[in-house]
Structures are given as structure tokens and as C-alpha cells.
Amino acid sequence: MKQYDVVIIGAGAAGMMCAIEAGKRGRKVLVLDHAKTAGEKIRISGGGRCNFTNINTKFDRFLSQNPRFAISALKRYTQHDFIKMVEHYKIAYHEKVLGQLFCDVSAKVIIDMLLTEMSNAGVELRLSTDVKSINKSDTYSIQLEHDTVEAQSLVVACGGKSIPKMGATGFGYQIAEQFDLPVTETRPALVPLTFADELLGRIKPLSGVSTKSSVTCNKVSFDEALLFTHRGLSGPSILQISSYWREGDEIIVDLARGINIAEQLKAMRQSSGKLSIGNALAKLITSKLAQMIVEHSGLTGNLADQNNAKLDQLGQSVNAWRIKPAGSEGYRTAEVTLGGVDTGALNAKTMEAKNTDGLYFIGEVVDMTGWLGGYNFQWAWSSGWVCGQVC
Incomplete structure (x- = not known):
């Protein structure tokens, strides 16, 4: 021996x-x-x-x-x-x-x-x-x-x-x-989060889109990039918040960190009211993301057609998108335990x-x-x- x-x-x-x-x-x-x-x-x-x-x-x-x-x-x-x-x-x-x-x-x-x-x-x-x-x-x-x-x-x-x-x-x-x-x-940590089929179907066209974001869960926030995937969300901000997230928890995502969407749209309404609401939002965030958010909001018509309440609601869907992930990618892709x-x-x-x-x-x-x-x-x-x- x-x-x-x-x-x-x-x-x-x-x-x-x-x-x-x-x-x-x-x-x-x-x-x-x-x-x-x-x-x-x-x-x-x-x-x-x-x-x-x-x-x-x-x-x-x-x-x-x-x-x-x-x-x-x-x-x-x-x-x-x-x-x-x-x-x-x-x-x-x-x-x-x-x-x-x-x-x-x-x-x-x-x-x-x-x-x-x-x-x-x-x-x-x-x-x-x-x-x-x-x-x-x-x-x-x-x-x-x-x-x-x-x-x-x-x-x-x-x-x-x-x-x-x-x-x-x-x-x-x-x-x-x-x-x-x-x-x-x-538990898996520093890991992508996944969505249930209903939400996944809505964001599927966004797979590969990245944006600056702020992600919050359980009073903890991270200001880093976010990436849409074919299964849910990834990117540094999501990997960070995954360590604080538990099943059933809601996460709040600001998809346009540093931009007050509602206020920007109200200002644009004065000078660019003839823009469609989708094209107006696409001037502030990536076009694919703008299209998904506007379609889900149900808003139609031009920017000039939207009152303050509607623009506030649209702004919330960008600056405070509230979602409940279904799970995570698990140990398969988790960077640490x-x-x-x-x-x-x-x-x-x-x-x-x-x-x-x-x-x-x-x-x-x-x-x-x-x-x-x-x-x-x-x-x-x-x-x-x-x-x-x-x-």
C-alpha cells in the first residue's frame, strides 16, 4: 500500500x-x-x-x-x-x-x-x-x-x-x-431559466435576441445583458438572478435598462405621431422585441392614437415585464452548484x-x-x- x-x-x-x-x-x-x-x-x-x-x-x-x-x-x-x-x-x-x-x-x-x-x-x-x-x-x-x-x-x-x-x-x-x-x-446555479409552452410560443421568434436589461427577483437585481433562447432566457443577468430564484418566484425584467419607455413615447407623440405604435417602439428597443410586445398588448394604430394610460401600460410591459419561469436548464448547463x-x-x-x-x-x-x-x-x-x- x-x-x-x-x-x-x-x-x-x-x-x-x-x-x-x-x-x-x-x-x-x-x-x-x-x-x-x-x-x-x-x-x-x-x-x-x-x-x-x-x-x-x-x-x-x-x-x-x-x-x-x-x-x-x-x-x-x-x-x-x-x-x-x-x-x-x-x-x-x-x-x-x-x-x-x-x-x-x-x-x-x-x-x-x-x-x-x-x-x-x-x-x-x-x-x-x-x-x-x-x-x-x-x-x-x-x-x-x-x-x-x-x-x-x-x-x-x-x-x-x-x-x-x-x-x-x-x-x-x-x-x-x-x-x-x-x-x-x-441546486443548479448560474443557469438559464425556462418557460412554459404558452409563454415560450410567444417569445420563440426572439430566440437569439440580446438586450441590455435589469432583472430583479426576491429584492436582488442585476444590470447586465439578457438573451432570449429557444427555451426561455439566458445571458449574464439571468444567470446571476437564477441563484436567487426558486420555483414559483416571479422575476421582473426591464428590457430597456436606462430608458423610460412611456416617457419617451409620450415625447415622440408630439413630433412623430403618425408612426405606427410598433415602429415608434422599435426606435427605442430592437424591432423583433417591439413587435412581440405590441402584439401582446393589443394596441393598434398610430402613436398619436394612444393616450397616456395606454403608453404607460406599454411602458410597463417593457420596463417591468413580470414573468414566472417554469424552471431552469438544470445541472446540464449550470455553471456551478x-x-x-x-x-x-x-x-x-x-x-x-x-x-x-x-x-x-x-x-x-x-x-x-x-x-x-x-x-x-x-x-x-x-x-x-x-x-x-x-x-
């Missing part, structure tokens, strides 16, 4: 960062992953450019039963610390919007950087390797397909359930339950389980979910780093 100081299950962002730091301390580290390649979520993130962190990272951009749990890790290993590593490797990057940092080239450069750091730290990596069982006595015994390995410390970094086609499973939650750690409710291993069962400074010595949980498997835009990667780097200092 081969012995290690640390075995890490999961060769994603958090697992690799933890392995690097533990290896730097002289620990003998083994990283296991059932995937054929390391860092698969890194590879596909940001449209293949990897939105590797956000310069605005702070704990209030995270959802959890206790968002303050993230403060210690985020302060000890910050976004600026990870940026220094990126710059040390001369990886070119740029800020896209709202503090989001992306590679100028392929996300593979981030994976290569982490693999190089792991190699330099003497970390052993085994891919295409399934964990069959875990037992604990004085040490952890991890049964693999063809052999068994032993470790003083076991780090669970195998993520959540999102994007199962890449091999995502709930295995990390099973390990938590095996060792009597509570797991909060898990909301919920996870209860932070109350973990030490915020080390990520170690309070009830089991030498057992650690880091990254997405923990009940800590960031906003869209690099926050979840920063949580992976930070939680992995703090764990790597002690495991």
Missing part, C-alpha cells in the same frame, strides 16, 4: 491549488481524478478564455447559509495573489466588464501553469482513476480500481453536480455524509472538518457559491490555498 501525506480527490481549480501549496511544504501529495485531463472546468470557462478571477472579489458576492465563512480564505489569498502568479507566468489577460479578468488566449495556459506548479512541488497526479471506497482508522485508506493508497490527510475537491457530461457527480457530498457532515440543499457541505461543519481558517481530523473540503463542494464573473474560481484558489497550508 503506497503511503502519502495528503491525497486530494479532484484535479480542478481548488484541488490543484491545494496540491501546489501542500507540495511546497514538503508534503508527499497525490491528486486523483476520474477525468482524462485535469482542469476541465477551467478549460471550458469564459468561452474557452477562463474568467480566472474578479478584481472586485469580496464575501458579499457569495451565496451561502453563512457567506461570512469565506472572509478568512478570501483575505489570506486574494485575487491579487492569483494575478501575481498569472503575471509571473507572463500570461496575457484583460478585464472584460465588471472586474472580470480573462486570458487573452486559451484557458489552457492557466491549466498548464497549475500543472507546472504541481510538478515543481513534487505532486503526483493520477487521472482516469476512480475512488471506490474510503475508510479511516489512524489514517485514510482510499481504495482505487487496481490498488489502495493511504494518507494522513484527505482533501475533497471534486466539485458539485453541475455539467455532468464532464463527469460531475455528487461524490463529494457522499463523502461528507459518510463522515457525518451535514450537506445543505443543492448552489449549496453543499455545510460551512458550520468546517473550520474557516483551514477548511478541515470539525468532527474528523485530517478531512478537508474545498472549492465548489462547499456551500459557498459566487456570482458570475470569476468569483467561483477565486473561491477555489483561496479555499485551496488555505487548506494547502495545513493539510
